[in-house]
Amino acid sequence: xxxxxxxxxxxxxxxxxxxxxxxxxxxxxxxxxxxxxxxxxxxxxxxxxxxxxxxxxxxxxxxxxxxxxxxxxxxxxxxxxxxxxxxxxxxxxxxxxxxxxxxxxxxxxxxxxxxxxxxxxxxxxxxxxxxxxxxxxxxxxxxxxxxxxxxxxxxxxxxxxxxxxxxxxxxxxxxxxxxxxxxxxxxx
Numbered sequence: 001x002x003x004x005x006x007x008x009x010x011x012x013x014x015x016x017x018x019x020x021x022x023x024x025x026x027x028x029x030x031x032x033x034x035x036x037x038x039x040x041x042x043x044x045x046x047x048x049x050x051x052x053x054x055x056x057x058x059x060x061x062x063x064x065x066x067x068x069x070x071x072x073x074x075x076x077x078x079x080x081x082x083x084x085x086x087x088x089x090x091x092x093x094x095x096x097x098x099x100x101x102x103x104x105x106x107x108x109x110x111x112x113x114x115x116x117x118x119x120x121x122x123x124x125x126x127x128x129x130x131x132x133x134x135x136x137x138x139x140x141x142x143x144x145x146x147x148x149x150x151x152x153x154x155x156x157x158x159x160x161x162x163x164x165x166x167x168x169x170x171x172x173x174x175x176x177x178x179x180x181x182x183x184x185x186x187x188x
Contacts, residue, residue: 007128010091015067064100073172080176136160
């Protein structure tokens with residue numbers, strides 16, 4: 001029997017990118033401190049220091065290798081998912097960040113193989129049964145295509161969460177059991 005395919009985003013889903021980028025922004029531009037709660041949409045240019053462009057904010061060499069795990073449960077729950085389902089880790093990446101993201105993944109989740117690691121910005125082009133992501137730009141097209149989704153709640157997806165009423169997962173604690181329910185899988 002074919003296992004359901006679960007596509008899992010990396011940044012701000014299994015690790016914290018925005019919080020770490022804010023940390024470095026606030027060190028480098030103390031006159032323009034950012035708060036996580038202020039990140040209510042993707043365009044943050046009005047919040048940042050004029051010299052803190054998108055490339056500066058997310059482009060610090062080594063940034064993607066120093067990200068913290070989403071929470072204390074994510075590794076064990078990802079391992080459980082990997083044992084039960086066909087898991088792919090799908091992340092938007094620029095060429096210069098691919099190696100950093102792969103290194104992070106191998107440091108924290110070495111059970112994810114290279115065949116399970118996909119860099120792709122337009123995730124709706126991939127075949128999966130469930131998408132776990134924080135980006136509304138990924139969740140909405142998947143939802144509209146009739147695929148199951150789980151939203152990782154953050155300030156930047158509040159409006160879309162309210163509009164689409166996505167199932168939420170704010171912690172990875174007991175994620176496998178929750179995902180079994182969402183997929184309505186029995187005995188896997």
